[in-house]
Structure formats: C-alpha cells, structure tokens
Amino acid sequence: MKQFNASHLEIKKWFTGTLYTHPYEAGWADEAIFFVMIEHEKGDGPTLTARVEISHDGVVWASDGSGPVTFSGKGLHPIKVQPNFGNWLRLAVEIEGGELFLNIQIHCKG
Amino acid sequence: MVITPKINDADVIFNPKTFHYHTTMSVDEIILRSRFQPLKRILAYDVFNTGFNGWMTLLPNFTEYPDFDVPKTLVNKDQWPPVMLSSATYRYPGTHGAMSGTFSLKLSTRPVHSRYEDIPAPGSMGHAIKRLSFYTPGSRFLQIECWFSYTAEQDTLDSDDHPQPGLHERSIRAFGMGFDIQERGERYQVGVRHLNCFNGNLVQRWEIENSADVTDKEWAFGLEGDWCKRGIDPWWFGRRYPDGRHEAFQIIPDSHQQLIYNETDCKLNWQYMRLKIDTLNREYVEFQCQDRIWDLRGTHVTNVPGYHRIDNLINPLFWVETDEDRRVFFYIDSVVVSQE
Incomplete structure (x- = not known):
C-alpha cells in the first residue's frame, strides 16, 4: 500500500508581501500538492502568487520550472507540484493588495 | 554470525x-x-524508514469560536514546524540516509530564537508526538528508547574570526524525549533533555522534567492569560535563568556528556538513548545515553489532578529547540515504547 501524509506549513496566520514555506523533505513521495486555504482577507481584493521551488540542500532554492499561479478570494486553492521534484520542496508566495489569513498544507503520496 | x-x-x-x-x-x-532493550510488552516499534507510523507535529487545539480558532496563549505553538521523513540530504555530501534505511523522522525549528531566559519564540521549537494508551492491568514500568542524531542547518558561515565558521553545534539549544501521561486520575509529564547550549554557553548535560516549587502563575512566567499548571508543558513553561537553570527541569548529577557531533553540520552519527519510568510509584527509574547509565530512582514526577477524558493516556514525544536564528534538526531512526 502507498504512503500518504499531510503536513501543515502555516496555520491561521496573517500574511502580506513575501513568504517562503518551511523547507520540506518529500523524497519518499511520488506526488505532492500544496493546499493554500484563504480564510480571511483585508484590503482591496488581495492576490496571491505562488511558485513551486526545489532545492538540493534545503538552503539554496530554484524554480521547479513551472509557471507562477495567481489567485484570489476566500477558499481552497490547490497547487499540484510537477513530478520529478526530487526531495526538497517549498512554496514561494507573494501577496499584493492587502493581507491574507492563510493555512498552507503539503500533501504527499508515494 | x-x-x-x-x-x-x-x-x-x-x-x-x-x-x-x-x-x-x-x-x-x-x-x-x-x-534496543525493550521491556516485556512492546507498545510501539517504529522504524521511520517505513513511514511516519502515527508520529505527528504537536499543535494547539482548534476549538474556539467562530472559526476553529486557537485558545489564547502566552506561547504561540502553531509555529512549530512540521515533522517530516528526512533523507538527511545536504549540499556537499548529498544524502546521508538513516541507520535503518534512507528515511528518519526529522524535527526542525524555524530560524528564530529568543534568549534562553525569555519566553520561547514562536517556531523556535519542534515537537513530535504519538498518541497511545495503557492496556495491561497492573503495568508498572514504561520505557522509551531511540536511535537519534542531530545537526544544525548548514546555511551561512559564522564570523570568520571563528576557528570553524561553518560548524554550528552551538546553535542547538536542546533536544529531548519523554511522555505525557495520565493514569489513575493524575497527569504528569516526564522526560529528559540534553541541554546542549544556552545563549552560546556550551554545557552539554542531561536534565529531567521536574518542576521547582513555584506557583502556577510563576510557572507561566508570572503572566496571566493562559491555562497553566505547574509541571504541565515543561518544554516551554517554567522560568529560565541566565545561568542555565530552568524551573521545569532538574539537572541529573554528573551528567555532562559530549555526544558525537562529527566535525561538520552534514555528518550524522546515530546514537542511543533510553528513559525508564515507574508509573505505579510515579517516579523516574533510569536514563541511558550511549554507554552511560544514570540511576534516577527516588525522583518523583510532578503530577497534577487529571484532565477530563484522557485517563490512561500515554503520549511519547520528542522535541528540539534552537539557540540561534538558525534551523536545527533532530533525527530519529527508530523508537521503541515498552511496558511491563
């Protein structure tokens, strides 16, 4: 049977500007999804732009080659990670136009 | 053979x-x-190369109106980072792997800290917990033992007047293991920590969870605004002092021990530790790390009246804490919880 695990990365916290999620090792997994949940928002229709980043050591990061994803509005916004991510994963997030109250999880299976 | x-x-x-x-x-x-040296009945034998085995991050309770909010607290606990299955992969050597395969359970901190004597900064600790219960009538002894390693993040060099600016052992404040227990209507938390370094002072000694004779308010840094009981949540409560004392922990005599920290932050040596307690008499029995054993008999635990609906609870747990604005990591290859 495959393994599955969901981990929190951020819980119930206001963010604006730039944030990077905690370096996460997922080398055991074949697939990964970041779930960004916007619970509350302040400002003039704030938007969130997310990019998936990979790393060889958990310190130095690079884009995984996929394009940035931009969304807005309360609710759940999944970001499916491209396959062949290796081991280290994080999400680079840019919030513009206000503040967002976020929960971020990473779900892995493999 | x-x-x-x-x-x-x-x-x-x-x-x-x-x-x-x-x-x-x-x-x-x-x-x-x-x-391992398990007692007669093995409650859990978890080799993390096979998965998480039910070990997860300790987080606050999501119980408050209007939106599953977290109760007001003096110590922000929702910033403890997630535990993960680590291949221990570093920049230069690549993957270190584990003692029993490729993966170990990794606890980490965020790159934030406060001074030792201050309230722990949000994210300055990482906690892992598994939730079990008593099941054998008359069981007396309870034991946790594991193979572990620890290291600091190999991020930036410290000042170049330092003899080894890329060696960050002093960033690791402490790590430990123990239990949250409730039996026969009394709750107590027992455990042992390696106080490695506080405010840059390398001390490398072992201490057990045991509370000084303080009030519940003193236990909570003298502040109002939280539900605090002396003896409960010693990892982040109990006042700490600039000389290293902590009202939540008691120094084990003659416990200075230099564990293996092998020359660079990207080498792991797997080391053994074991804590045995007596849940019938509610006292510590014995602690072992590597090939040294300390007799702890006669040291009573700090117990308080039990909480609602958790009698017979056994929650083994691990934690790690950083002493600098740098992530530190605690790895567990495998763990055995046993009783007799």
Whole structure:
C-alpha cells in the first residue's frame, strides 16, 4: 500500500508581501500538492502568487520550472507540484493588495 | 554470525546471550533485540524508514469560536514546524540516509530564537508526538528508547574570526524525549533533555522534567492569560535563568556528556538513548545515553489532578529547540515504547 501524509506549513496566520514555506523533505513521495486555504482577507481584493521551488540542500532554492499561479478570494486553492521534484520542496508566495489569513498544507503520496 | 533457526523453537523465551542460536526470530526481531532493550510488552516499534507510523507535529487545539480558532496563549505553538521523513540530504555530501534505511523522522525549528531566559519564540521549537494508551492491568514500568542524531542547518558561515565558521553545534539549544501521561486520575509529564547550549554557553548535560516549587502563575512566567499548571508543558513553561537553570527541569548529577557531533553540520552519527519510568510509584527509574547509565530512582514526577477524558493516556514525544536564528534538526531512526 502507498504512503500518504499531510503536513501543515502555516496555520491561521496573517500574511502580506513575501513568504517562503518551511523547507520540506518529500523524497519518499511520488506526488505532492500544496493546499493554500484563504480564510480571511483585508484590503482591496488581495492576490496571491505562488511558485513551486526545489532545492538540493534545503538552503539554496530554484524554480521547479513551472509557471507562477495567481489567485484570489476566500477558499481552497490547490497547487499540484510537477513530478520529478526530487526531495526538497517549498512554496514561494507573494501577496499584493492587502493581507491574507492563510493555512498552507503539503500533501504527499508515494 | 551464522543464524541457524530451529523450526520448532518458536516458543523459546528470549535470552540475550543465546538468541542467535535458539530462536526463529526474523531479522527484524533480531535487530530489535540487538539495538534496543525493550521491556516485556512492546507498545510501539517504529522504524521511520517505513513511514511516519502515527508520529505527528504537536499543535494547539482548534476549538474556539467562530472559526476553529486557537485558545489564547502566552506561547504561540502553531509555529512549530512540521515533522517530516528526512533523507538527511545536504549540499556537499548529498544524502546521508538513516541507520535503518534512507528515511528518519526529522524535527526542525524555524530560524528564530529568543534568549534562553525569555519566553520561547514562536517556531523556535519542534515537537513530535504519538498518541497511545495503557492496556495491561497492573503495568508498572514504561520505557522509551531511540536511535537519534542531530545537526544544525548548514546555511551561512559564522564570523570568520571563528576557528570553524561553518560548524554550528552551538546553535542547538536542546533536544529531548519523554511522555505525557495520565493514569489513575493524575497527569504528569516526564522526560529528559540534553541541554546542549544556552545563549552560546556550551554545557552539554542531561536534565529531567521536574518542576521547582513555584506557583502556577510563576510557572507561566508570572503572566496571566493562559491555562497553566505547574509541571504541565515543561518544554516551554517554567522560568529560565541566565545561568542555565530552568524551573521545569532538574539537572541529573554528573551528567555532562559530549555526544558525537562529527566535525561538520552534514555528518550524522546515530546514537542511543533510553528513559525508564515507574508509573505505579510515579517516579523516574533510569536514563541511558550511549554507554552511560544514570540511576534516577527516588525522583518523583510532578503530577497534577487529571484532565477530563484522557485517563490512561500515554503520549511519547520528542522535541528540539534552537539557540540561534538558525534551523536545527533532530533525527530519529527508530523508537521503541515498552511496558511491563
């Protein structure tokens, strides 16, 4: 049977500007999804732009080659990670136009 | 050594001196009996190369109106980072792997800290917990033992006047293991920590969870605004002092021990530790790390009246804490929880 695990990365916290999620090792997994949940928002229709980043050591990061994803509005916004991510994963997030109250999880299976 | 199993010897009682020859134990069981010293009944044997095995991050309770909010608290606990299955992969050597395969359970901190004597900064600790319960009538002893390693993040060099600016052992404040227990209507938390370094002072000694004679308010840094009981949540409560004392912990005499921290932040050596307690008399029994053993008998735990609906709870746990604005990591290859 495959393994599955969901981990929190951020819980119930206001963010604006730039944030990077905690370096996460997922080398055991074949697939990964970041779930960004916007619970509350302040400002003039704030938007969130997310990019998936990979790393060889958990310190130095690079884009995984996929394009940035931009969304807005309360609710759940999944970001499916491209396959062949290796081991280290994080999400680079840019919030513009206000503040967002976020929960971020990473779900892995493999 | 050649193992010659005898088909009809499945019921042979374990004897550590002769088991190589007289049992039909699987290789896994031989490894268990060689690496660990379990009590009679094994409650959990978790090798993290096989998965998380129910170990997860300790987080606050999401119970408040209007939106599953977290109760007001003096210590922000929702910033403890997630535990993960780590391949221990570093910039220069690549993957270190684990003692029992590729993956170990990794606890980490965020790159934030406060001074030792201040309230722990949000994210300056990481916690892992598994949730179990008592099941054997009359069980007296409870034990946790594990193979572990620890390191600091190999992020930036410290100042170049330092002899080894890329060695960050002093960033690791402490790590430890223990239990949250409630039995016969009393709750207590028992555990042991390696106080490695506080405010840059390398001390490298072992301490057990045991509270000083303080009030509940003093336990909560003299502040109002939280539900605090002396003895509960010693990892982040209890006042700490600039000389290293902590009202939540008691120093084990003659416990200075330099564990293996092997020359650079990207080398792991797997090391052993074991804590045995007596849940019948509610006292510590023994602690072992590497090949040293400390007799803790006669040291009573700090117990308080039990909480609602958790009698018979056994929650083994691990934690790690950083002493600098740098992530630090605590790895567990495998853990055994046992009773008799």
